[in-house]
Amino acid sequence: MIEIDDPADPRLDDFRDLSTADRRPDRPGGRGLVIAEGVVVVERLLASPFPVRGFLGVRRRIEALGDLPAPAYVASADVMAEVVGFHLNRGVLAAADRAVQPSAFDIASTARTLAVLEGVGDHENLGSIFRNAAALGVDGVLLGPGCSDPLYRRSVRVSMGHVLRVPFAPLDPWPGGLDVLRSRGFRVVALTPREGSVGLADAGLRGSRVAVLLGSEGPGLTEEAITSADVAVRIPMAPGVDSLNVATAAAVVFYAIT
Amino acid sequence: MIEIDDPADPRLDDFRDLSTADRRPDRPGGRGLVIAEGVVVVERLLASPFPVRGFLGVRRRIEALGDLPAPAYVASADVMAEVVGFHLNRGVLAAADRAVQPSAFDIASTARTLAVLEGVGDHENLGSIFRNAAALGVDGVLLGPGCSDPLYRRSVRVSMGHVLRVPFAPLDPWPGGLDVLRSRGFRVVALTPREGSVGLADAGLRGSRVAVLLGSEGPGLTEEAITSADVAVRIPMAPGVDSLNVATAAAVVFYAIT
CATH class of the missing domain: 3.40.1280.10 (SPOUT methyltransferase, trefoil knot domain)
Structure with missing residues (x-):
């Protein structure tokens, strides 16, 4: 669990400007990341084959998730809003790579x-x-x-x-x-x-x-x-x-x- | 069909500040009006027992409705937006009183x-x-x-x-x-x-x-x-x-x- 106060911290880049980050890499600004929002969806991501890259959340939500397989960044709601580009009403996010899907x-x-x-x-x-x-x-x-x-x-x-x-x-x-x-x-x-x-x-x-x-x-x-x-x-x-x-x-x- | 250019025209008061007008009269700002948005819903209102008080729309949409049982005010999209308080993406509105409902x-x-x-x-x-x-x-x-x-x-x-x-x-x-x-x-x-x-x-x-x-x-x-x-x-x-x-x-x- 890593506390971050600076919204410009490059370790948060996976969560930066979320309104474009989830676009496929062939679209403008798209990085093809899979973003899970909120505890329920993050838990479903953890149970999926999608490889998680990291988590960003307020302390309470990150702690509720228990042991995590990737870096978990703890920030205030204000820092989170500044990073993602809008106010989030769910206190935790995870970013994952796309998994290889069956045909x-x-x-x-x-x-x-x-x-x-x-x-x-x-x-x-x-x-x-x-x-x-x-x-x-x-x-x-x-x-x-x-x-x-x-x-x-x-x-x-x-x-x-x-x-x-x-x-x-x-x-x-x-x-x-x-x-x-x-x-x-x-x-x-x-x-x-x-x-x-x-x-x-x-x-x-x-x-x-x-x-x-x-x-x-x-x-x-x-x-x-x-x-x-x-x-x-x-x-x-x-x-x-x-x-x-x-x-x-x-x-x-x-x-x-x- | 009555053309209106002035957003302050009192004949448009039924459509003013729509984000509160639909509240029940016992709520702050509520006038208890029933507001129908878009041609399909306005047509359904016309087929209902709710007594229509008036219509507000761009010319094309008002004309598409045919003969109407209450005053129809024609305005530009900009005037409409100023009256209702936000941008509408449907070009016509109707306001009605609440009908007496069965028990x-x-x-x-x-x-x-x-x-x-x-x-x-x-x-x-x-x-x-x-x-x-x-x-x-x-x-x-x-x-x-x-x-x-x-x-x-x-x-x-x-x-x-x-x-x-x-x-x-x-x-x-x-x-x-x-x-x-x-x-x-x-x-x-x-x-x-x-x-x-x-x-x-x-x-x-x-x-x-x-x-x-x-x-x-x-x-x-x-x-x-x-x-x-x-x-x-x-x-x-x-x-x-x-x-x-x-x-x-x-x-x-x-x-x-x-």
């Missing part, structure tokens, strides 16, 4: 239920989908085109750290990768409110290996994705209601099939 | 499925619960102690206007009102992850009149609420996962019982 087909080889996302660009929806996947027993998340980076700080936080726990990978090629899933025994199911889709409870999905295709909140799945699926299902909805939030819809489907 | 027992007399909330103080969760209730065929929302006001602006927005459509009322006395629901033929079901609760799919809820008790995100339902229910149910969850967001859990339960 989509590695994930599929052992999974029973997969979520496959297309165009889910909103970091909160993405994080919520991981949280719901973890809670409801989904084994992995595959990312089609147009999805954000699940390791972006806000997704990590909204997921309650479950992006560090539920394996994910890009699904490439698109939509051809769906055929590969099918050849491995998955039923590929598109969730869409369009006419002709089958009610979720009537699609006979329990007991199958299922890959659920979920689109972005506004436009939903592309025509290409829907026609690549084995079946289109919908959540029966009251007339005059547009739709559920995509993460909420995902939770309903995950519940119904797992 | 809890009026709502219960015709409902088949009810949500009963205890301690849901977060406006976003509250709004999301109404959105999910509307989508999944829940007939009303009853508010136990500790709930926020569903007509607070942020709840209206997050609900996509469904707080204007799904009837709600305080349930009083608490928890004695639950006995009244029971005497009217409802099974009172507490959602709680605690040990001993029955898996949602095993509780035999389909086909019954059900009142689902939902607690706040952190602490969940009180002991008092749980013991007042006929049965405690849980959503089966993967080990090591704390919980779903309360609005998401609500959606899963609504789906499972409606």
Whole structure:
């Protein structure tokens, strides 16, 4: 445990200007670090394969974490705010490197239920989908085109750290990768409110290996994705209601099939 | 359609300082107005029993609404921002008075499925619960102690206007009102992850009149609420996962019982 009073101390560089540090290295200012905020998410990081580089927190929060595998810097809330660039209302942070992730087909080889996302660009929806996947027993998340980076700080936080726990990978090629899933025994199911889709409870999905295709909140799945699926299902909805939030819809489907 | 250039024009007073105007009249600065933001929510307001007092928007958005039952003030985005006190990214607003709401027992007399909330103080969760209730065929929302006001602006927005459509009322006395629901033929079901609760799919809820008790995100339902229910149910969850967001859990339960 190392006390630091000077916000310019270079040992805190992993935590400097957090609003860009979590960007992937190919983006401006991005260093590709994985940032965990708050005790619950930091503990989930510690239980994950992501290699932790260090911790920064107020004394009370750092002490609550017990023995730590990397340097733990203790600072005041004011010093922390100056380093990270904004006021944090959680008193502890950890920074980690990205772990090597399995490929989509590695994930599929052992999974029973997969979520496959297309165009889910909103970091909160993405994080919520991981949280719901973890809670409801989904084994992995595959990312089609147009999805954000699940390791972006806000997704990590909204997921309650479950992006560090539920394996994910890009699904490439698109939509051809769906055929590969099918050849491995998955039923590929598109969730869409369009006419002709089958009610979720009537699609006979329990007991199958299922890959659920979920689109972005506004436009939903592309025509290409829907026609690549084995079946289109919908959540029966009251007339005059547009739709559920995509993460909420995902939770309903995950519940119904797992 | 009335063009207004002067942000101080008293005809815009319903839209002035929106971050307090939506508070109930018993709160500081509160005028108890119901504020709808954006075309979709304004249209839902127009279809509701809430009496509209007026509209404020940029020309394009006001025109898109067609014939309107109250004065429509057209202003620039800058004038709008000055009136409401912050930058709006939706180009139209409507203000309405609160409608007389039915009582809890009026709502219960015709409902088949009810949500009963205890301690849901977060406006976003509250709004999301109404959105999910509307989508999944829940007939009303009853508010136990500790709930926020569903007509607070942020709840209206997050609900996509469904707080204007799904009837709600305080349930009083608490928890004695639950006995009244029971005497009217409802099974009172507490959602709680605690040990001993029955898996949602095993509780035999389909086909019954059900009142689902939902607690706040952190602490969940009180002991008092749980013991007042006929049965405690849980959503089966993967080990090591704390919980779903309360609005998401609500959606899963609504789906499972409606």
